[in-house]
Structure formats: C-alpha cells, structure tokens
Amino acid sequence: MSKEVASSKQLTEFVKENRVVELSDYLSTLDSSDIARAVVRLDMDDQVKLLGMLDPESAAEIIEGIPDLHAVEVVEEMPTEKAVAILEELESDHLVDVLSEMDGDASKAILDSMDHEDAVEARMMLEYPADCAGGIMISEYLSFNQDLTIKDVLENLQTNQEEYADYHVQYFYVVDEQERLTGVLRVHDLLFPPRSKQLKEIMISSPLSVADMTGLTELDQFFEEHTLFGVPVVDKNNVLVGIVLPDRVEEAVNKRKTRTFLRISGIIGGEEFRTMPLLSRSGRRLAWLTMNIGLNIIAASVIAMYQDTLAAVITLAVFLPMVSDMSGCSGNQAVAVSMRELSLGLIRPGELLWVLLKEMRVGILNGLVLGLILGSIAFLWKGNIWLALVIGGALAANTLVSVLLGGMLPLLLKGLRLDPALVSSPLLTTVTDMCGFFFVLNFAAMVLPKLQGV
C-alpha cells in the first residue's frame, strides 16, 4: 500500500470517529506535501469534516497547501461561519485567490460574514484582474500619517506587536490626510534621529510606486531593475492601496507559464487534477479533442483528393505521416522560440518581417539537410531516384513553410489579441499536415510515370 493511501486511510479513520486530538497529532507528523496529497484523496465529506475538526489556523495551513481549485471546492461545502474563520487566517492575496475562484453567491456569503474592514479590502482587491498589480498585492503593510512623530510610531509598534507579527514591517509607508502616498521609511531610519521628529522630516519623499493596473511583465521588469523588498501600489489618485512583493510577481508569472503549458498540451478551461470527478476531467479534455477532429478532417481531405495518385504508388503512404510529422516538429521549434522571445520582450508583435527573415534562413538550411536525409532513405529503400526527389523535395519545402508559419503565428495571434499558447500549435499542425500531404502527393503526381513499380 502506498504511503498516500495509508495516510488517507488513517485520516479517514480519525475523521469518521471524531478523534480530534489524534488527528492533530497525526498531521503534525506529516510534512505539508504529504498532508496535501493525503487530504485531496479523501471523500469530499471527509475533507470538509477534517477541516472543521481543526482550529482555523491549522485548517488555513492545509488550505494553502492544496491547489486553489481544490481549496475552493472544499470551502464551498463548508458552513459559512466555519469557512470564514479559516479564510480570515489566510494572507490577503491568497484569500482573494480563493474568493475569485468561487462562484458569486458563495463568495458574497463569505464576504458578508467577514470582519467588515477585511471584507472592504478583499472586495477592493477582487475588483482587479488577477494579472496586474492590484490583483496580486497584499494588504498586510503599515502606513502612517506623515505628521506623526517617530515616538508615535514606536509606541504604535509596541502596542500592536502581536497583530503586526505576520506583517511585512521592513518598510513603513507614509501618507497624507487623503491616504495619498508621500513617502517611505525603512525601520532602520527610525534608529538614529531624535524621537520627536515627524515622519515627513525623515522619510524618503516621492518613493517608487506602481499603478494598480500595471501588468505582470512590467512588474517583473520593475523588480529586475530595482532590488526592493516590495513596491507600494497606488490608484489613479495616488492613494496607497497595497504592496506588491517580488516573489508574488514571480509566482504570478509562474502561474501564467503553467496555464500556457497546459493550453499548449490541450488542457483548456483551467487545471485538471486526477482527484477531480471523472466527467469534469473527461469533458475538459474532449472540448479540445473534438475541435481537433475538425482540423484533422481539413488536413486529411488533401489525401482524399489525391487518392488516385496514392493508389498508383502506395509507398507514398509510408512517407505521408513522416513528412507531416517532421515538419510539425520544425514548426513547433519556431513557435517556441517566438513565444520565448515575446515573453522576454526581445521581439514585439509588429516585427514579423525580421522574424520571417531569420526563420527563412534556418528553414532553408534545415529543410535541405532533412530533405537530403529522408530522400536518401527513400532511395536506399526503393532504389528510385524520382521517389527520393519527391520525398526529399516535399520535406524540404514543407520544413520551410512550417518554420515560417511557426515563427510568425505567435506574433500574429498576439497582435490579434488571441492566446498564442492555445491556438498556435493546432493551427500549425493543421496547415503543416495539409501542406505536407499536398507537397508529397502533388510532386508525385507530376512525375507519376517515373514512380511506377515503386
């Protein structure tokens, strides 16, 4: 029995028999990834009951350890007040992640039962798209009015020590009466000046900040350029609304990359975990696959048009998938390089011509090399030079077509505001299949008498 199965069984037992203390003790022997693996494999009812048996803080830790989509499912099944108690233990940005995945009614119920101030903050953060500064900022930061003195701040710090324990108190943000950002202070700036000084006298004025709608790519670049612990986020009136930390930016970039990877692989409509119900897993995958049938029919129709040629030289059928598959690989390489250069900001969608020129040279060179290899193989097999020319020529031509297309597609799609990750690969495959079949069969039709008896 694998360790996961054993852990899940053990957990189920404690949960079913309401053995709270043993459950907590047992969980404390596991590390967080073991817990995550074991918990997501329980029945939903048991997951809900398990979280309910723990204190909110421990339950929140488990919620943070399992994927967001899973977390949302469990939270939605819980009684509202229990869910609220747990969610209030999450950091603000994780809370917003979970709330944003929930359906509207459920998240409204939670927000209505939450501490008023936290709810106002969360509602404000939920307004922002997930991939901008407002969507990934945190609200655990300290801001003080600029007229306060160092003494006031130190007293405040000492009084609220406990509450601030989880805060990121390396910087203090300084604001005016209208909550507009006017300065920043590091803790060690408080060490040396006399304690009667006002913050506005010692603060660093006009600090770096980012607008709430700043996108991920710019944020990433911002932290590449500035080694900062975090950056304050302001709205269009320069009012301080949150703090963005560099690791949250990287995390968001990472999430986007994962979505890209999943889309390229044909998993659309969000993530899939094998612990999800069969029908939802099957349905997500089918959405993509049935669309693919359509594309495949388009490509294969070329073969249908050339059935006579194919019937006359049946050997061609062996080479058809090879030519189309090889070109597909060449095209995918070009897609990958374009996607990478786009995401690094090394090319812009408008630079089609530059990309075309660069890909043309690689396409011609690689087409010749690959065509020579596959042509030679065809010749060695059947001893017919015309077959070698048809196959080699078709592969060379199709390689060129597919690297040109593969290099351009991400730029074109990005220019059209379509998702290159989702659309590039199936479009490319369809076109390179079509062209591959066409080149082989059309070239063969042109020299058909020379191919008889192959």
Added chain:
Amino acid sequence: MSKEVASSKQLTEFVKENRVVELSDYLSTLDSSDIARAVVRLDMDDQVKLLGMLDPESAAEIIEGIPDLHAVEVVEEMPTEKAVAILEELESDHLVDVLSEMDGDASKAILDSMDHEDAVEARMMLEYPADCAGGIMISEYLSFNQDLTIKDVLENLQTNQEEYADYHVQYFYVVDEQERLTGVLRVHDLLFPPRSKQLKEIMISSPLSVADMTGLTELDQFFEEHTLFGVPVVDKNNVLVGIVLPDRVEEAVNKRKTRTFLRISGIIGGEEFRTMPLLSRSGRRLAWLTMNIGLNIIAASVIAMYQDTLAAVITLAVFLPMVSDMSGCSGNQAVAVSMRELSLGLIRPGELLWVLLKEMRVGILNGLVLGLILGSIAFLWKGNIWLALVIGGALAANTLVSVLLGGMLPLLLKGLRLDPALVSSPLLTTVTDMCGFFFVLNFAAMVLPKLQGV
C-alpha cells in the same frame, strides 16, 4: 523602419563615432527592455565597444537586462579588467549566473582579477549546482558575532551606511566564533532594548534555516509555509554561507519551467535567440529533428508492413493520420496532467497504479466518444458500417493506449531519472503513431472483404 532598427542604428552611430555623452543621454531616454532589444541586435564588436564606453554601473544594468547567454558572449569578448569592473557591479547571484555560463578559462581569468573577498565568495557559490539553495543564494547580507552589543551594531550600521545601501538589511544574522548560525534579529528588535545588551540576549535563537543542498521544490514549499523575507543557508557544519530570497526561488522555478517548455518544443542544448549565429541555431534544432527521423521510420514501418491492405482500401490512408494525430493529442493531455501533478508534489513516481486507474476511466470514456464521432463521419462519407467500425474502433483503442501511456511516461521517466519534458512527447508520438496505424490496418485486414469498393 521599426523602432528597434532605428534604435540600433542610432546606437551604432554613437558607438562608431565614440560619442560617449550622446550615447549615455540617448540610453537614458529608452526603457530597459528597449535597450535590451536594441543592444542584442548590434554587431558583437559594437556591443563590446558600447559597454566599454559606459561607466561600469550603467554597463552592469544593461548586462542584467539581456538574457544570460547573450551577456556571457559579450563579456567574454571584453578585455578582462573592463569585464571585471562591470561584473563586480552585479548582485552576487547574477554574477554567479554569468560566470557559470562562461567557459572555464574565461571565468578563471575573471575570478583571478576580482577583489579577493568577492572572488572567494563567488568560487564558493560556483561549486553548487544551480538548482539548490547554494546555487541561488546571495551574499549581500549582514551577520554579526553574538557577543556584540546593540551599540556595536548601530555604530557599524552608521559607519557602513553606503556599502549596506544595496544590502537586504531587514534581518541580521547572528553567528558564533566559528561563523555558525546561532540566531536572527529583525531591525525593529534593536529599537526597544537598552543599547548595552548583547545580540545573544535579544536574538531569536535556533532560527529557521535551510541546508545548502536543499532543492528548489523544497525551497518553494518552505516559502509557501513560512512568510519570510529570506532564509539563511547553512552548510553541513551549520556555518552560515548565504541567504535565499523567496523571489529568487520563484525565479529559479520559472527558469526550470522555461527549460521544460523549450525541451517539450524540441529546443535542446540551451536556449535559442534569433540574434544568435545561423549555424548554431540551425544545429541545435537539427540535433532534435534528425533523432526524430529515426522515430518516424519506426512508426511508419507499420504502414509499410500493411501496404497490401492499404492498396486494397485506399480510403484508409485518409484516416491513418487522423487516428494517430488525435491519439497523440489525447496522450499529450495525460502527459501534461502528470507533469503538473509531479511538479506540484501531488503524485510521486511510484504511484503508477493510481495514475493508470485514473487514466483508464478517462481513456475509455473519451475513446468511446471520439470513436463514435469519427466512426460516424466515416459512415456518412462512405456509407459502409464496417469502415465506420474499423475507424471508430481503432481510434477508441488507440485513445485508451495513448492516455495510459501518456499518464505513465512522466512517472516512469522521472523514476529512471530521465527528463520527462525531453523524452515523453517523442516517445509518446512514436508509440501512438505505430499503434494507431496498426489498429486501423489490422482491424481493416480482419474484415477486408466487407471493405471492398469503399
């Protein structure tokens, strides 16, 4: 003329004519991604000259903005003392990134000319693999002996203000005589106690730390669990050797994800940028493609074996690529889910059986749906129920084979310590092509008389 071409031209002009002031002024009008795009498109000689014309700090900023591989090429072309001056301006982990990409002689020459203390540090960090705590830690942190008093520390801070400006001084690390980590202090811990207290009296003892060989996945999990500004890294004797910041962990995870993406797309042996020389770009891509020819021959040989069947029912040739391509897509979905679950730690390589059971149900369901669709299309086209059964049955069977294989491959390869990203997809394609061709042609051969005249 695109903006990049214009910028590159302008830069070339300033560089060729040695107009230092105008060059600096012009660069200050561009943002860092414009600069990166423009600089990498210059001739190598001009890139080297440009960096030489700037002060080391500005040159270092440009070096940080362009991809590592490019940066290394430029630095290797520069005179050593110039290169050293620029590299010394980089943060320690970026410096190590660049040095580790250089060839041995070049990096040795740089290290020999560097400030002795920095060189010792860099050499130590170069010893570590890139994907562990030692490989991504920074050396810009403050550590003090535990016997010092708060007063000593404050004086040290004030004396070295300038040097520490770039440091991450939110925490101080406390060590004993042997440089072993004994505690940690936050700046605000210095605010309240009397200044004559020794650090060991006020520090948080036995602080969290990670071993220098801790892997990325564990580090990522560590920061998921602990909201910390950074974590001290210790060697096997508990000697403090560096600090790991959470955003550097995310950055390294991101890099690994990018490598995975490029490998899946068939770009191996490192990254490719279109500004690289043609032969190196073409060669990297061919390395992969020529290997693929071999795999394609294996798959296509199945068609060669069944040429007679195919010649008898040429319509089958239309469906061959459809069945193999569709199954390839199904299999890739399963690969993606497995790779994702592996990287999240939701499954372990040993859990083949669990994955098989989960995939079998999806495979049977999706196989039936897709087989029904494609079979119906075949029937509508040719009106032959046997053809529909052959095609639909082959697709159903091959879908099952490919999701089972796709789900298992990443686990198997990971268990064998092979790179799932690199090997899963081509292996999968080869097998699903072979099986697809086999199912269609073999099923057809079994009912050949019923298919006559299709």
